[in-house]
Amino acid sequence: MALSTERLGRYNPDKPMENRLTDLGPRHFWQYFPPIIQRNYGKWKYHEILEPGVLVHVSETGEKVYTVRVGGCRFMTVEHVREICEIADKHCDGYVRFTTRNNIEFMVDSPEKVEALKKDLMSRKHVSGSYKFPIGGTGAGITNIVHTQGYIHCHTPATDASSMIKSLMDELFDLFQGMTLPAQVRVSMACCLNMCGAVHCSDIALLGYHRKPPIIDHEILASVCEIPLVIAACPTAAISPAKTPDGKKTVKIKEERCMFCGNCYTMCMALPLADKEGDCVTVMAGGKVSNRISPPKFSKVVVAALPNNFPRFPEVCKTVRQIIEAYAADANKYERIGDWAERIGWEKFFEKCGLEFTEHLIDDYRLQYDTYRTSTLFKYTDPAWEVAKAVDGV
Amino acid sequence: MAFEPKQPQKELKYDELRIYSDEELNNYTEEELKNFKIKHDIPLCEELESGPWPSFVADAKRGALHRRKLGQDRLLIEQDVIEDLLGQLELSFKDGEGHWKHGGIVGVFGYGGGVIGRYSDLPEKYPSIAHFHTMRVNQPASKFYDTDYLRTICDLWEFRGSSMLNMHGSTGDIIFLGTFTEQLEPIFFELTHVLQQDLGGSGSNLRTPSCCIGRARCEWSCYDTQDMCYEMTTYYQDELHRPAFPYKFKFKFDGCPNCCVASIARADMSFIGTWRDEIQIDQEAVQAYINGEIAPNGNAHAGKDWGKFDIKKEVLDLCPTQCMWMEDGKLMIDDKECTRCMHCINVMPQALRPGKDTGVSILLGAKAPILEGAQMSLLTIPFMKAEPPYDNIKEKVIEPIWDWWMEEGKNRERLGELIQRQSIRKLMEVLDIPAMPQFVKEPRSNPYIFWKEEDVPGGWDRSIEEYRKRHKR
Numbered sequence: 091m092a093l094s095t096e097r098l099g100r101y102n103p104d105k106p107m108e109n110r111l112t113d114l115g116p117r118h119f120w121q122y123f124p125p126i127i128q129r130n131y132g133k134w135k136y137h138e139i140l141e142p143g144v145l146v147h148v149s150e151t152g153e154k155v156y157t158v159r160v161g162g163c164r165f166m167t168v169e170h171v172r173e174i175c176e177i178a179d180k181h182c183d184g185y186v187r188f189t190t191r192n193n194i195e196f197m198v199d200s201p202e203k204v205e206a207l208k209k210d211l212m213s214r215k216h217v218s219g220s221y222k223f224p225i226g227g228t229g230a231g232i233t234n235i236v237h238t239q240g241y242i243h244c245h246t247p248a249t250d251a252s253s254m255i256k257s258l259m260d261e262l263f264d265l266f267q268g269m270t271l272p273a274q275v276r277v278s279m280a281c282c283l284n285m286c287g288a289v290h291c292s293d294i295a296l297l298g299y300h301r302k303p304p305i306i307d308h309e310i311l312a313s314v315c316e317i318p319l320v321i322a323a324c325p326t327a328a329i330s331p332a333k334t335p336d337g338k339k340t341v342k343i344k345e346e347r348c349m350f351c352g353n354c355y356t357m358c359m360a361l362p363l364a365d366k367e368g369d370c371v372t373v374m375a376g377g378k379v380s381n382r383i384s385p386p387k388f389s390k391v392v393v394a395a396l397p398n399n400f401p402r403f404p405e406v407c408k409t410v411r412q413i414i415e416a417y418a419a420d421a422n423k424y425e426r427i428g429d430w431a432e433r434i435g436w437e438k439f440f441e442k443c444g445l446e447f448t449e450h451l452i453d454d455y456r457l458q459y460d461t462y463r464t465s466t467l468f469k470y471t472d473p474a475w476e477v478a479k480a481v482d483g484v
Numbered sequence: 485m486a487f488e489p490k491q492p493q494k495e496l497k498y499d500e501l502r503i504y505s506d507e508e509l510n511n512y513t514e515e516e517l518k519n520f521k522i523k524h525d526i527p528l529c530e531e532l533e534s535g536p537w538p539s540f541v542a543d544a545k546r547g548a549l550h551r552r553k554l555g556q557d558r559l560l561i562e563q564d565v566i567e568d569l570l571g572q573l574e575l576s577f578k579d580g581e582g583h584w585k586h587g588g589i590v591g592v593f594g595y596g597g598g599v600i601g602r603y604s605d606l607p608e609k610y611p612s613i614a615h616f617h618t619m620r621v622n623q624p625a626s627k628f629y630d631t632d633y634l635r636t637i638c639d640l641w642e643f644r645g646s647s648m649l650n651m652h653g654s655t656g657d658i659i660f661l662g663t664f665t666e667q668l669e670p671i672f673f674e675l676t677h678v679l680q681q682d683l684g685g686s687g688s689n690l691r692t693p694s695c696c697i698g699r700a701r702c703e704w705s706c707y708d709t710q711d712m713c714y715e716m717t718t719y720y721q722d723e724l725h726r727p728a729f730p731y732k733f734k735f736k737f738d739g740c741p742n743c744c745v746a747s748i749a750r751a752d753m754s755f756i757g758t759w760r761d762e763i764q765i766d767q768e769a770v771q772a773y774i775n776g777e778i779a780p781n782g783n784a785h786a787g788k789d790w791g792k793f794d795i796k797k798e799v800l801d802l803c804p805t806q807c808m809w810m811e812d813g814k815l816m817i818d819d820k821e822c823t824r825c826m827h828c829i830n831v832m833p834q835a836l837r838p839g840k841d842t843g844v845s846i847l848l849g850a851k852a853p854i855l856e857g858a859q860m861s862l863l864t865i866p867f868m869k870a871e872p873p874y875d876n877i878k879e880k881v882i883e884p885i886w887d888w889w890m891e892e893g894k895n896r897e898r899l900g901e902l903i904q905r906q907s908i909r910k911l912m913e914v915l916d917i918p919a920m921p922q923f924v925k926e927p928r929s930n931p932y933i934f935w936k937e938e939d940v941p942g943g944w945d946r947s948i949e950e951y952r953k954r955h956k957r
Contacts, residue, residue, distance in 0.1 A: 091678055093503050093640055097560060099670035100677050106593050106669070111676035113721035115622060116692075118489035119710045122628035123700060132699040132708075136833040139783045147701050155701065163540040165661070167547030167566070168638035168647045172509065175631035175638075186634070188627040188651050190694070190745050197701075216542035217518045218533035229784030238654065241576040242569070243602060243618060243661055245584040250576065252540050253532055260535030269787035285852035286654040291749035291860070319895070325855045353855055359586030366580030379749045381741035382827045383804055386748050386860055400577035401528045423790050424781075424802060424827070456857065 124185040126155050126199050142269050143225035144204060156204045157197050160211055160223040161234050161259065161266060164192040165242060165252050173214070173222065181207045191234045191276075193227050229269035232262045232414075237279040238286045240298075246352055247281035248369040249298030253401040255279055258296075261407040265414065272421040272430070275414060276378070283351050293427040294410055295374035295389040298398075302368035303348040304361035312339040315358035323357040325349070349455070370395035371406050375413055375439075376428030387428045392440070394450035409445070416443040441471045487711060490718050493680055498632040501678060503639040504558070511553040512546075520549045523564060524571030528578070544570055547647045558643070561664050562612035565646045569662070572610045583610075590617055590665050592672040596727035598683030599668055615664040616646070619671060620657035620684035622717065625710035626697050627652065636679060644671050655734070656694030657684035682721070688896075689727040693717050695737035696744040703833065704826070705739030706757025706842035707870040713737045715874055716882075729886070730893035740838065741826050747850070747861070752899040753882065754847040754861040755870070759839030762819040763828070769835035770795075770815045781831050799828050844870040846881055848911070849900025859900040864911065866922055881915065888914040909934075 094100055102108050120128070130149035137147040145157040163170075174194060178186040181203060187195040196207055211223040227233035235258060238244065240251030258277070259266065265275070278292035282299070289295035311317070320341060321329045328347035332340050341361075354361045373396065377389030392413070396405045413427070420442055421430035431439040440447045453461045468474070478484045512520075522545065532541045548566040556563045572583050588601025600618045607614035621637070637658070641649060646662035653659040663671065675681045684692035693716055696702070698709030716735055717724065723733075736747030739757040747754035772778045773793055779786065780793045795815075800808050807821035808828065815835075817828075829836045846868060847861030865881060885899065888911075893902050903911050908923050921927070937944045 092501050093636065093643070093674055093678055094670070095503060095643070097670075098666075099644075100673040101669040103669070109677070110593065110673075112594060112682075113725065114676055114680060114682040115490070115718040115721055116714065117624045117633065117679070117681050118487070118493055119625040119628060119700075119714060120487040120489070121493065121495075122624050122630050122633070124628075127628070127700050132705075134699070134701060134703040136703055137782055138779070138833075139786065142787065145782075147703070157701070161538060162651065163538050163543065164650050164652070165540045165543075166649060166651055167543050167550075168642045168649070169547045169550050170543045171634055171638050171649070171651065175634050178631050184631040186629055186631070187697075188629075190627075190656070190696070192651070194651075216533070216539055216546075217514060218539060218542045220534065220539040220542060221536055222538055222543075224536060224538065229782070229786070231787065236654065239650075241573050241582045243584065243616065244582065245586050245602070247582050250573075250582075253529075253577070256532050256535070256537055256539060256541075259537035263536045266537075269784055271788075274784075280852075283853050285854070285858075290852055290858040291746065323855075323896075351854060355586070356854075362586075364581040369580060379743045379746040381743065381748075381825050382830060383802055383825055386743070388858055388860070398580055400580070401531050423785060423798065424831075 122185065124155075124183060124197055126153055127197070129153065130155070139229045139269070140204075142231065142267050143228055144208070145228060153199070155197050155199060156201065157195050158204060158207050158211065158225060159189070159227050160194050160196070160225050161221075161227055162188070162192050162194045162223075163252065163256075164237060170222070177207075177210060177223070181210065189234075191227075191236050193234050194223070224263070224266065226267040230271045230273050231267075231269045232265040232271075232275050232277060234266075235259060235277045235279055236287045236289075238281045240281045244281060246284060246355060246364075247298055248300045248352075248364065249281050249371055249398050250400065251279055251281050254296065254371070254403050254406060257402045258407055258410060261411055262414070271414070271418050273424050273426050275417070275427065277410065284356070289374070290388055291377040291379045291386055292389055293375065293378060294413060295377060296406060296410075297372040297374060299370055299372045299395065300350040300352055300363040300365065300368055301370060301395065302363060302365045303343055303345045303350070304354055304363050306340060306343065307360035307362075308334045308338065308340045311341065311358065311360035315360055317341060320354055320358045320361070323353045325351060325353065329354060366398075369398050371398060371403070372396075373406070373409055373413075376426075376431045378426050378428055380426075383424065384429055384432075389428075390431075390436070391451055392443070392445055394448055412445070413443050435469050437469050437471045437474070440473075447473055489714075496632050496636055496679065498635040501636045501639070503643050504554070508554060508558065512549050517546055517549055520545060522548050522567040522570055524567060524574060526570050526574040529570055529574050541570070544648070551642070551647060554642075560644050560667060561646065565612040565662060566648060568610040568612040569616075569646070569648065572604060572606065572613060575606070575609075584616070588617070590668060592669055592683070595683065595725045597686040597689050597725060600686055602662070613646075613662060616662040617665065617668060618662065619645075619660040619668070620653065620655075620686055620692065621660060621675065622682050622684040622692050623652055623656050623658050623694070625695050625713045625717075626700060627656070628700070633679070640671065640674050640679075644674070655684070655691050657692045683725070685724045685732075687727045688729045688731050689725065689733070690720055690723040690729070691732050691734045692724070693735040693737065694745055696739050698737075698739045702739060704742065704757075704829065704838055706759055706838055707739065707755075707844055708872075709737040709739045709757070711872060712755065712870060712874060715872060719873075719878070723886075729890060731896045731898050733886075733889075733899065741824055742830070748847060749850050749858075749860055750852075751850055751861065752848065753885070754850060755844045756847065757838075757842060757870075758824055758845045758867060759842045760867055761839035761841040763817055763822065763839060764837040765815055765817065766835050767814050770832065771813070773832050773835055778832075778834055782833055799831050802827055843867050844877075846877070848885070849898070849903050851898045851900050855896075856901055856904070859898075859904075862900070862903060862908070863922055864915070865917075866920070884914050884916075
């Protein structure tokens with residue numbers, strides 16, 4: 091049964107329920123495992139990284155599967171997918187896999203095949219010069235950055251995603267291809283607080299953020315939005331009912347209470363927040379999802395706002411590089427960024443990273459007390475002396 | 485051990501299913517691509533073509549050229565859709581604001597999810613993306629594919645959609661990015677009839693479950709993540725397609741506490757593989773690590789000279805519970821004290837392995853910050869056997885939780901927020917489980933206990949007259 095080339099295919103708009111199939115679920119995974127994976131399912135004994143981007147997994151049966159991992163853009167065209175297929179057909183008997191971090195993995199069963207595959211992958215470049223399939227993203231280095239849609243498809247973004255990730259991965263390319271860091275550094279990016287990626291628990295998280303309260307489209311608000319739902323959507327109760335001068339129902343906003351989360355806009359299109367000057371990039375650091383050595387952690391805000399400097403985001407790239415370099419120079423082997431910051435103290439984190447600690451970084455939301463330091467255990471850094479000076483203490 | 489799908493699956497052969505001929509698929513030269521200009525000026529986008537990392541702009545351009553050369557009579561939505569998308573992206577960079585309208589309710593008949601409506605707010609300027617709806621296509625567990633499948637969806641999506649997609653979206657689906665309303669049902673019919681393949685979830689329902697690579701290619705997976713992911717996805721199709729929940733609900737399946745799919749941060753219900761017996765030790769391999777014959781941590785630190793491997797410094801001293809020591813040249817572990825953090829196993833994968841008596845820990849309630857702040861999952865079920873068909877997990881955990889959340893959850897309240905609003909104590913009632921210290925990091929530091937009447941001897945029914953007999957006013 092070939093794909094249909096009729097305009098409406100197998101669908102008959104006059105009888106929409108006719109021949110409708112539902113609730114089929116996904117294709118079953120087993121048929122997509124290469125034979126070596128099928129043969130050794132559940133029998134893997136150990137693995138090793140042979141070089142950046144190349145893994146070997148050894149089975150109890152003695153078989154070995156070699157994986158070459160390459161970076162991928164989460165956004166791709168069918169032309170790119172077809173090229174992936176061409177490579178998979180040529181080297182991997184027609185099998186390929188994608189990782190949760192948008193990498194692509196090609197698997198083969200011998201070291202000779204690895205060499206041919208690597209050569210092929212690295213030789214493929216776009217006409218503008220960038221690699222199509224750069225090898226790397228393993229071990230103690232930077233792997234691909236997971237991200238959200240941004241201006242490509244989303245209606246609530248405070249920045250763009252694909253452009254920032256392209257720029258940042260260009261900046262961090264040596265770390266993607268190397269394994270020179272104390273531990274893996276997971277960078278993630280979300281265009282707004284809705285965070286359709288897990289950025290809140292990443293070693294470094296980049297977050298698009300609005301900084302101007304919603305503009306109210308009084309003309310249409312009542313006709314397109316459920317006012318009680320809009321009011322209930324505000325976590326700080328900043329929104330209340332109001333009337334326009336000509337008597338139309340609308341809302342008013344206590345602007346000083348707005349924390350720019352955008353939840354009202356999610357509920358109501360008449361309350362847009364996006365703004366060229368207001369929208370910015372917030373940098374967070376020190377989160378992780380693994381339970382290794384220490385519990386999973388949230389990322390903490392370390393830079394409140396960097397400009398949306400399209401399309402290359404030089405300030406974001408520089409800041410991320412700065413954090414990673416300070417970490418690489420100072421952290422112990424196996425220590426994630428968050429573990430390092432906790433060991434040296436967050437005051438030292440800012441000093442070593444060369445980042446300014448501003449008032450914006452002090453929590454003043456609901457659980458702020460959890461972040462208070464209620465001890466005399468601290469280290470002296472410049473901002474501490476500034477406080478001492480301010481009260482004529484020194 | 486081979487697995488069987490719930491229903492027999494037909495084999496997909498691209499050559500029997502394809503739309504485009506080989507000539508059509510190879511319809512431009514590198515020279516043409518170099519000289520190709522799209523219909524809009526996009527200098528800012530073009531700045532993203534240089535540099536070593538794969539350029540999505542360069543890729544988009546070749547997609548655009550390919551569509552132009554195919555011609556409109558071989559495409560059902562506008563051939564210049566990619567060009568208009570790049571044009572609008574360029575304008576968004578200039579404006580510092582996106583140009584997609586808010587919302588738009590579209591879908592396929594009978595489903596409440598799987599399609600996200602999207603419209604350009606500049607349809608006159610960019611008519612080919614006037615509609616730009618996405619479809620979420622449920623990926624096979626852990627995202628292995630063969631090229632017959634991938635080539636077939638490429639033809640389908642080029643013919644009926646924009647040619648642009650995400651491999652993959654954040655929740656794990658293949659995302660078909662951008663088509664017109666007219667094509668939603670035809671695409672759905674092609675997916676179900678030809679590819680025997682369904683849409684994923686969106687909206688207030690079960691979102692497409694996802695899992696780590698599991699036993700397919702990892703030595704640490706403590707249960708069959710793919711099998712459980714597939715079973716839960718197919719068993720709960722109704723919950724996935726027909727929104728009946730207060731808000732979204734995510735399952736994620738991690739084979740071990742390394743949490744490669746981030747279930748602990750991202751899933752309302754996180755299934756994390758674990759074990760309850762002893763870490764398996766190969767003492768000879770331990771010696772090989774000590775002697776420097778095997779690189780630690782699977783050679784993950786090869787890019788820098790960290791000096792000779794020191795088992796004390798790198799393993800024993802970093803063990804969070806200090807439950808390991810060397811005795812007569814042998815590595816000893818007091819497994820009763822171990823919290824299964826995976827560090828020692830990660831460092832010495834050839835010497836140490838998880839135990840053999842394995843199952844899952846179930847944690848509840850993770851979510852991103854909207855609304856009350858981000859939450860990570862709460863350790864709720866410390867250990868549970870996880871074997872097909874997982875009836876114990878469905879009946880004792882998933883369904884009671886859903887019943888409670890559907891009954892008590894407020895509009896747009898995630899499970900984690902409901903737990904916080906109604907307490908772990910309430911959760912214990914719902915699941916009919918006793919208290920355990922493992923629910924919390926530490927006991928409460930305030931004594932504001934909500935005592936229940938039945939907890940207190942004599943109950944609460946007291947008489948003020950009796951009281952006044954003992955205490956004058």
